[in-house]
Amino acid sequence: MPALSIGQVAESSGVKVPTIRYYERIGLLAVPARSASNRREYGPDAIQRLRFIRHARELGFDIEAIRTLIEMQHHPAQSCEQADEIASAQLATVEDRIQRLTALKGELERMLTCCRHERVRNCRVIETLADHDKCLHEAH
Amino acid sequence: MPALSIGQVAESSGVKVPTIRYYERIGLLAVPARSASNRREYGPDAIQRLRFIRHARELGFDIEAIRTLIEMQHHPAQSCEQADEIASAQLATVEDRIQRLTALKGELERMLTCCRHERVRNCRVIETLADHDKCLHEAH
DNA sequence: CTAAGTGCTATAGCCGCTATAGGAGCAAGT
DNA sequence: ACTTGCTCCTATAGCGGCTATAGCACTTAG
Numbered sequence: 001m002p003a004l005s006i007g008q009v010a011e012s013s014g015v016k017v018p019t020i021r022y023y024e025r026i027g028l029l030a031v032p033a034r035s036a037s038n039r040r041e042y043g044p045d046a047i048q049r050l051r052f053i054r055h056a057r058e059l060g061f062d063i064e065a066i067r068t069l070i071e072m073q074h075h076p077a078q079s080c081e082q083a084d085e086i087a088s089a090q091l092a093t094v095e096d097r098i099q100r101l102t103a104l105k106g107e108l109e110r111m112l113t114c115c116r117h118e119r120v121r122n123c124r125v126i127e128t129l130a131d132h133d134k135c136l137h138e139a140h
Numbered sequence: 141m142p143a144l145s146i147g148q149v150a151e152s153s154g155v156k157v158p159t160i161r162y163y164e165r166i167g168l169l170a171v172p173a174r175s176a177s178n179r180r181e182y183g184p185d186a187i188q189r190l191r192f193i194r195h196a197r198e199l200g201f202d203i204e205a206i207r208t209l210i211e212m213q214h215h216p217a218q219s220c221e222q223a224d225e226i227a228s229a230q231l232a233t234v235e236d237r238i239q240r241l242t243a244l245k246g247e248l249e250r251m252l253t254c255c256r257h258e259r260v261r262n263c264r265v266i267e268t269l270a271d272h273d274k275c276l277h278e279a280h
Numbered sequence: 281c282t283a284a285g286t287g288c289t290a291t292a293g294c295c296g297c298t299a300t301a302g303g304a305g306c307a308a309g310t
Numbered sequence: 311a312c313t314t315g316c317t318c319c320t321a322t323a324g325c326g327g328c329t330a331t332a333g334c335a336c337t338t339a340g
Contacts, residue, residue, distance in 0.1 A: 080263035
């Protein structure tokens with residue numbers, strides 16, 4: 001079974017080459033073996049690991065959370081309570097962001113629909129930005 | 141009318157002191173006069189300007205967009221088309237983010253409800269992260 | 281044998297702040 | 311007058327999570 005180059009691993013995992021090196025530097029990815037000419041040589045498990053990381057990143061988990069999740073993967077017999085906690089916290093964060101963004105969306109829409117598209121002088125967009133009291137939602 | 145200190149301006153605008161200095165450095169806020177002892181002295185308009193910036197930041201506009209919006213405020217007779225464009229672009233960005241986050245929310249919820257809260261070995265959270273194919277939504 | 285491609289390291293930059301260090305000045309209490 | 315504590319000043323570094331650049335070594339295809 002031939003060793004995989006960083007380029008091949010990048011290709012199959014969907015993680016870019018410099019990002020892989022970055023993950024190695026911050027200790028998220030195991031330091032691989034090196035060839036005679038000092039190139040990184042990966043086994044196929046590196047691809048799995050990177051896919052795991054990529055998927056977690058796509059779901060918005062930060063590096064520290066991913067570090068913990070990977071650590072847990074190494075202890076399959078342990079309770080997965082902590083994984084649940086991490087995922088729940090992430091869910092709460094996502095829900096909070098959605099709520100905030102939805103409020104912003106409303107305000108942006110109102111700004112835009114109220115604007116009569118004339119002059120800056122009486123542009124509703126500019127007015128609303130200048131005067132927070134013009135917002136209906138006091139959320140922010 | 142006495143000049144306002146950076147602390148007073150920060151207080152009334154809701155923008156922190158170091159942030160005000162930062163905005164000055166990047167040319168977003170006009171350079172104020174200085175007292176004999178080299179302290180910044182603001183007029184009341186600085187508070188309005190900072191409130192504008194703060195509100196725009198809260199709505200997710202980036203610094204460059206705000207720079208343009210402020211520039212427009214200085215030309216009240218111009219058409220406000222550009223302000224509309226900036227706000228529309230921001231609305232599109234926000235809508236896109238909401239959509240993505242909603243997809244993530246769904247996946248996180250599925251991860252959590254499928255987990256039987258036992259061992260890491262068969263933890264649905266970990267499994268899902270490891271294998272993207274377990275996602276129903278292929279959005280990401 | 282050459283040229284393109286891939287790999288390597290080290291370092292700087294991105295955004296929008298925030299924190300830290302090290303100093304000067306001002307206001308109020310003793 | 312003195313001290314204490316607050317605000318102010320500058321300059322610089324750090325945050326997260328990469329991404330870009332420079333300058334070199336090596337490999338592979340034609």
